[in-house]
Amino acid sequence: MEKLLSNAFKGDPRSIGRLISLVEADTPKAKEIMKQIYPRTGNAKVIGITGSPGAGKSTFVDRLIEQFQKENKKIGVIAIDPSSPFTGGAILGDRLRMQGHALDKDVFIRSMGSRGHLGGVSRSTHEAALILDACGFDIVLIETVGVGQSEVDIIKIADSVCLVLVPGMGDDVQIMKAGIMEIADTFVINKADKEGADKVAADVQVMLKMLKEKDWIPPVTLVSSRNNTGVDEVKNTLNNHWNYLHTSNEGKKRRFSQLEMEVEAVLRGEISIMTEKLWKKRKQDGVVEDLAARKTDPYTLAGEIISEIIK
């Protein structure tokens, strides 16, 4: 384990991948790994790329990688795969384009499942980002799945959230509804070579005015990933936003609130493990039959289970 960690800290991609796998599989070693990882974190810029499927997120990420490469940055990419909560399998295919960078030195690409009800951004996504951070990556790009409200979770782990929109998707209302507008630190109007991009940009500006005003006003940038225009501007915006986060009160508040959510997530996870064990035992004792017959209720049951473990 010590060897694995030290190799990973040296930047060995295989060791880094192995660490992520150990943590993703939630092995007993996971907690120990994360304790070793944590003191080395806090240096990487973690950037969430979100937006509807079909908005061209992967291609945009591809271009963004190139921009950061020009700054000689080490770049880690976590691409979240949309897996169905029921079949467990990934429905969409690979992100073929991004593979172009898979063999680049200083670019590490990892695909992760989205798993269960937590939506696109799971606990292990966060832990993978922390691992990449600790292993010396300057930039960690997280490309989310892009289906609705669960996406909002990206704000719990990203320093900057980049929302990618395209003309002709008509997803403005959906985005408003899902609360994603509010979490975006920068807007990318992708496929700006297509008709209607200006209109989308104008609409976003209007919608932004409806939101509560903040110190940081999210820039709206027209981008053509195909023609490679506007991507450098987005990169500059992201760098500015990082500076903002580390020099403003609002930025500090956000960073602190993320740290709090981190502890809360770990806490919930730990206690869940304990209660699950007890709950499993009760289920084997036939308590679900009692529930079905209304001989007991979930509130009484939960109280009983909790009183078994709590002082």
Place this chain on the structure above:
Amino acid sequence: MEKLLSNAFKGDPRSIGRLISLVEADTPKAKEIMKQIYPRTGNAKVIGITGSPGAGKSTFVDRLIEQFQKENKKIGVIAIDPSSPFTGGAILGDRLRMQGHALDKDVFIRSMGSRGHLGGVSRSTHEAALILDACGFDIVLIETVGVGQSEVDIIKIADSVCLVLVPGMGDDVQIMKAGIMEIADTFVINKADKEGADKVAADVQVMLKMLKEKDWIPPVTLVSSRNNTGVDEVKNTLNNHWNYLHTSNEGKKRRFSQLEMEVEAVLRGEISIMTEKLWKKRKQDGVVEDLAARKTDPYTLAGEIISEIIK
């Protein structure tokens, strides 16, 4: 409290509304209310109506109410309002049409916020459905918001899930991705008077063949809410599905699994309350500053907090 409960059990709409409000606001009384409610539940058919915004869910619900009224059923409706997790406010407007039934005897309509990261179907939605069940409603219709993966949660609380689709929305892929196909017990192709409805129905049939086969094969029904055609057929399907749930092994499995999820949800809620209390104290002691400086880590912190409360 006793008086409020007994009035609600007699069917007094104001008392029922008050109970739901008390539970929704998560007052200290909420748990006590739910313990009293629970033994009386298990009789109502809880039907989830889901589908993209713009699919005409509200109008369809409107028509479905009329069908169940013909059977002299008491009908409760919970319409989930899309509220932003950040502003807390509802963005979309009222469901004006359904208001036509708001004054009908034996129809109770309640609008609830969707709140936070749990998406469209929250714990309090479930509790409201249980309250309506306990107060003698035969049918509880839950109309969801319709934005993505969080919608899938409706299967945790509904006996039957009805997915409403319309021609020309092109949301097939989104639905596949969000795993909503898998949870639908019946498909409604709404606006069947419009061109393309047959095509949508055929597409759904094709997609259904891709899923794991189950005992219950979800019927696909062409409906025109405007012309009021096909709605009676959907009602019959829903009645059949209820019978299936109560006569088949698969149905029993599903009902039991819902009961399990119910306990787990209550457990999670209780655990959150406890951890929040403990965590709040630590935060006041300035531990977040220590985290920011990497003097400690979330895993160590969580361990410390847990050892304080666990036997």
